[in-house]
Amino acid sequence: MSRYFRELSVAAVLALMLSALAVFAPSFFSPAPLLSRLASEVPALVVALGMAVVMIGRQIDISVGSIFGLTAVLSGTLLANQVPLPLVLPLAILTGALFGGINGWLVAGLGLPSIVVTLATLVTGRELLSLWQQGRFISLPEGVQWFGLGQTTGQWTLIAVGLLLVTLMAWASRNLAAGRFIYAVGSDPEAARLAGVRPGAVTFGTFVLMGALAGFAAVLNLVQSPQVDPKAGGGLELKAIAAAVIGGVAVTGGRGRLWGVFLGLLLLTTINPALTYLRVEAYWEKAIQGTVILLAVVADRFQGNGGAK
């Protein structure tokens, strides 16, 4: 029970909010808008999972929005030039992994602080993108949107992909040696090194995974509209970090569960519509989001953070 205290309390808050909505705003649960809302959060979920992995390994990647945007525009351009989606998808993942590799090399290879490195790559990526695209949208050909499956099936597919990925990654984090090494390096890089783990390789790997997931997320986002927005992915890093933190990932590394991140994102994305449905003024949205993040960090501090009070 106490082991899962954090995840369970997030789930409890979520349940509370959903019941409040069920009583006061049953229209929140009408199928079509709900489905659309859930599907639109799948890309953010994919990025948040990657972010959680990076953070468990004691690093942070704030460049994900730029990786996401660059991959989206690149994929959009390819698709507009009649390259088929099944070929674009792996290319997008590869591109993201490449950018992640650059971050990883700068952080793990040169030993630079990840917050500065990824801040720099965030800005550089974003500026390159606006130089390249000049704000132009890219129109996608027929058959790309919703994978050509129609809206409802497409949305269900996206949700299924998201759930599958959560399950897969949560399982892998506990059942693959690599997952355990990330926790070890995040807890204590020097102790991990003395135990024969290579902290540099582990850190590099988490950034590559983060990049690949950002690239994947870009495609999952792009299939939801007829056009590619060159500004796609702006502010994504904040959402991903917030979801991870609310879900119980320690900013100091070494602790956190990926299914907790899933709950964290659900909670985060329920706040806005809940406020709207409960007729709270829109101005409150960001303030309340911020408060929830602060609450999560404060809870970490007091909830036996590594044995300290």
Add this chain to the structure above:
Amino acid sequence: MTPLLQLVSVTKSFGAVRALKGVSFDLKAGEVHALLGENGAGKSTLIKVITGAHRPDAGTMAIAGNAIENLTPTAAQRLGIACIHQQPTLFPDLTVAENIALRLGTTRSFARVNWPANRARTAELLGRIGAAIEPDAEVRSLSMPGQQLVEIACALGAGARIVIMDEPTASLTQKEQHLLFGVVRDLKARGVGVIYISHRLEEIFALADRVTVLRDGESIGTREVHQPSGSGALAGASPSGASPVDAPSGEAPEGQSDRRGACPTIDLTEAELIRLMVGREVAAIYPPSESDPGDVVLSIHNLGCSAGGVKNVTLDIRAGEIVGLAGLVGAGRTELARVLFGLTPADAGQIRLHGQSITVCSPQEAVAHGIAYVPEDRRRHGIILEMPVAENLTMAIHRRLFPGSWLKLKAERHLALDLIRDLGVKAYGPEAPGGSLSGGNQQKVSVARWLATKPKLLILDEPTQGVDVGAKSEIHRIIRRLAKDGLAVLMISSDLPEVLGMSDRIAVMRGGTVVATLPGGTSAHEVMATALGQSAPEAAA
């Protein structure tokens, strides 16, 4: 004459450990009083009591006859107590003048800083001790002795009457030592009392007026030292013949007149000092050696690593043999272990394992060769505190236990249960977080992790530091059993009785190299003499 500083029956405990058991100590104005003792004898604790960092549990302290109570570090500074640490505690990014201004300057946060005055004052203070240092130089750019001189200047500027020097020459060259000795004599001539801590006996004979020996938190005795200027050659001069004896220009006249103290003036020799430092029997609590050394497992020849400060180390370790690695703090023992484990790879010499020449450039290579290293400072790096015991235990054997990288949690649990039972780890189960275990049990987990790798050579760095007596003897029995099973063990320890009680052979390090390999039955006296760099004049009893 009232002593400048007087401590009477000071005691200090940390939990169950009694660091000081009624130590009395006094310091006169214009005197250099040396403090001598093994690692952990209580020197640092005593210094911390004097500087107000620790509050004694009992006992009194008086400065110039005035009783001092509830001393804080700030109050100690105001009273004129200054401590020059072995590693200078200056701000490297600030200039010398800025550093001195910070120490001596106004305490009001928003007062305007008078830089020209500060610079002038800095120049004056540095000039007083004859240091050729620019006030505007960044501290980062200064050498270690340069930084120490800045600290001394600070102490002078603060009007220090009592200056404590903690192994000030540990990182100095011969020439820099001479400069420092000149400064110490100058301080003495100004009537400052100097407490001088050093492991180098020749320095004590060259500088000190008196010497107090601490052992196990007790003051064993205070002796007068005949300054070389008065008594000619000193007994048992160091083999290097490097007693840095300057012309006694700074001899304080009042120091001479105070030479007759309460204790009888006997002709103090280095041999006697060493006897005072170690003089205790090795308790018979150590399990007897049953090993029958086999083939040479590890053979290193002229091994060196300039980054780690290790040079020309030659040593053999046989299967089933426990080799104790003795030496004082800073002698290069942990550094040698880090070279062998590939953390700071060697850049000279040879490592042979079972006769085959190998290179060890990373911990992964070391593990692959069958070298295991249980690091010191277990609370920091020995185990990962947030991880369960089982995961800590299998951390180093992932490749073997889980080929193909899939974890087999059941197999892991079984292995963990076996190891836990085997070594008698007290934990509520394999899933208990490492941080929930006691120090001794954490250490057992750390050892067990490496046993799981089935190593050929086990390097233990301070295996029983900070563990209670019961766990300590359990760990000793485990080490013995491992050696009996044919493991080659290299055991680093600052606990001299432990080294003597456990080792089949004792390698003594000094200045980054193994200076001697002594047989198992060696006396504490001889080991200490070798570690200090003295030839032992008495044969082992």
